[in-house]
Amino acid sequence: MGQVISITPEIDKTSRVPVYQQLFTYMKKQIESGVISENDRLPSIRQLAAYLLISKNTVEMVYQQLLAEGYIHSKPRSGLFVLPVERLPVPGHTAVAGAPPTREAQAPDKCTEAWIDFEYGDVELAHFPVKQWKRCLMDALDDLTNDVYGYGDRQGHAGLRTEIASYLYQSRGVLCGPEQIFLSAGTQQSISLLCQLLPLSPQVAMEEPGYHGVRVVLANHGREVMPIPLEHDGVSVDLLQASKARTIYVTPSHQFPIGTVMSVQKRVQLLQWAANNDGYILEDDYDSEFRYQGQPIPALKAMDTGDRVIYLGTFSKSFLPGARLSYFLLPQSLAHSFRTVMQAYSGSVSPTLQVAVYHFMEKGYFEGHVRKMRRLYQLRHKTLIRAIQEHLGNRVDIIGQKSGIHLLLNVYNRSSAELIELAARQGVKVYTPKIHWMDPEACPDSYILLGFASLSEEMIREGILRLGASWFPAQG
């Protein structure tokens, strides 16, 4: 195993460039140029912080970002190591090199074999902790009060908000109090409430492509949605700057649907843009629980010293879509007045379910469940990538393969309509991500969106095998 390397950047604490950005840029360059090489071990956070006379928080943030962007990896009980050069992240899409399909796929008989549905959004139910959840619901219902049976606290159950605040600190590096958290019946409902009750600017920017479900809600609240193109490491802040928008909706941890991670530089630029323009950033952290390489990336909100980020979270991916439980976290500066204007609103999440989820978190079930699902989805994700390499080989690109519960395929020179139709003949449902482009024509027609969370490894293998057989029947 490699030696502990020494890191000696020139940190200028008087510079306008934040210290963590200076350190991050330095280390990234050292790795890319090979000065710090494969399998070198990084000094511990404590060591480097003491050596550079900077805070441990700063070093931790830099390390987490390096992990997030795939420059280093963590070995349990050993430390952090630099990844081999050929595995370093490259800008843009990652081409998957792989052997062509090795067996002639059989066309399955649609009448006798089950459909395999790669729809995005569903989660695995077979591993859901039904007993624990039932127990939590029953415990909630044993408390015959208005906190459970009535309208409840319009902001959300105080205990649950405290659990969420603690979860956000531990998992996402976000420091906040329960009084900043507001519950809602889904991310769309969060966006709707923000549009109704905050003075959000009339123009709202969104990554292009970006989550259609939010774009529609913004438009239906009279906001003009400004599409801002993605660059390889996140949204173009230059083009954002040139737009009239003073609010932007982004997915920094895992761009939807492309799957990129927003670079730390972009994060800093975005925060500066907001500070300079009295703007707000809506950060949707929809599936950050599911990262399979390195540790979780801290949320953009964790860097938000200027109170410019409104953080959006949900239990729909990590726990239970059926609870219809999401939340948003307002900066202190907005939270108080929001509570005031919210007085005229009833809550939209069942207090019974809120109390049940509170019990589920407080007993540690939630943490255990997320860990279990992360392992499960990681295996499925690995199986999916392998199956694609084996059966679709070098005739496709995989886009956004690092995390989450979906990825994109670019099937060279084919149209999604044709691909969907051919797949259907083999009993496989696949989808075009076109709807997530504000200008659907701009979506490469050869893109296919694959969600895989609710499919077993066996179904994933079978599904991709069938796709190979249907899309490339002559070869193999």
Place this chain on the structure above:
Amino acid sequence: MGQVISITPEIDKTSRVPVYQQLFTYMKKQIESGVISENDRLPSIRQLAAYLLISKNTVEMVYQQLLAEGYIHSKPRSGLFVLPVERLPVPGHTAVAGAPPTREAQAPDKCTEAWIDFEYGDVELAHFPVKQWKRCLMDALDDLTNDVYGYGDRQGHAGLRTEIASYLYQSRGVLCGPEQIFLSAGTQQSISLLCQLLPLSPQVAMEEPGYHGVRVVLANHGREVMPIPLEHDGVSVDLLQASKARTIYVTPSHQFPIGTVMSVQKRVQLLQWAANNDGYILEDDYDSEFRYQGQPIPALKAMDTGDRVIYLGTFSKSFLPGARLSYFLLPQSLAHSFRTVMQAYSGSVSPTLQVAVYHFMEKGYFEGHVRKMRRLYQLRHKTLIRAIQEHLGNRVDIIGQKSGIHLLLNVYNRSSAELIELAARQGVKVYTPKIHWMDPEACPDSYILLGFASLSEEMIREGILRLGASWFPAQG
């Protein structure tokens, strides 16, 4: 008991005035003028329909409206009877004659006695069928499918929508299919979705006063709210006509907060206004389950042959605020396109709770629960009226005493601030309804809003006794 009277109106089927309005007007005049007198029994629906050669539906609607407006009453197994003249409805407020308080009330010690809170909105929990509800929830959770645990049908669980449609037919006279029903997480959420997804006019009229919670949501969706004054039998259709509004939100069964029932003439005029102006009527039927005199009034929607009424219902008053379960019913002409634009939206009501409520209705528990609560609230209502008569006597008016789970007091020549303060000193919380006036200055300052659903008869008596002691200490 009185004789069966004969009714011989001249019905003109060629007139522009609908047959039921002709019949209703005729009968009302006959009763008011004493031609049909106290305790006369009305002919059965079948008899009168056959005699006048009109449909049974028409007669039924007229009878229900007469019941609703308090001209007749129903005796089980005997039929419908005309009420004594002194109990006939009079326009405007109903003064309560009663003896002055007969005992000198003791000032309770706030430190040792519990507060008595007349807040509107809460419902009785002590009689909630916890066991049945738990069983329904557990049954729902035993079905480990996306219908229960996933996002579910965005329009709402099909079985539950079918149950609601059947309930609306049986209880409210509304004929509709489950495909016209859309679930939402509360009436405010219903209004929000309608504003977002329907081309509702930029100006929306509301009764003045009217439910503040809806007015705020309309305004927060960019609608200009036009307050239309109430007349003794409902909103002024003349002033509505003169306004720019092409949509109106009304509470015909039980005006909120005043408590009047919209007359059949007003209903007809309102429907004609909508038909002539390509307008829509949002009918909020929030507490129609709780009528204590006569049978339930049919909904305005039941008369809506022109597809102009959007009906809003909720389970928050009749069942469980904690389920956050409401719904709206669209005319056939709107339902299809609404489903299309709704494709981009996830549902906001937990599918788990939807399935549980489905079981609760399908097993007949809901009907039984509503019956039980109606009896319970009726007793509390009666107790409240008696206690007011006894302890507040002729120094107050009761406004809107016929139904529902709230009423208004007009305390002659006193200010609500003073009344609230004095009540608090005796450990009683009462509220001003001012917020429900778009122009709060227009709310008579002497009005107090009393909700009573969650208070036992004993607490109601004690609460009113304390109000008497605090408001009128020198007398007694």
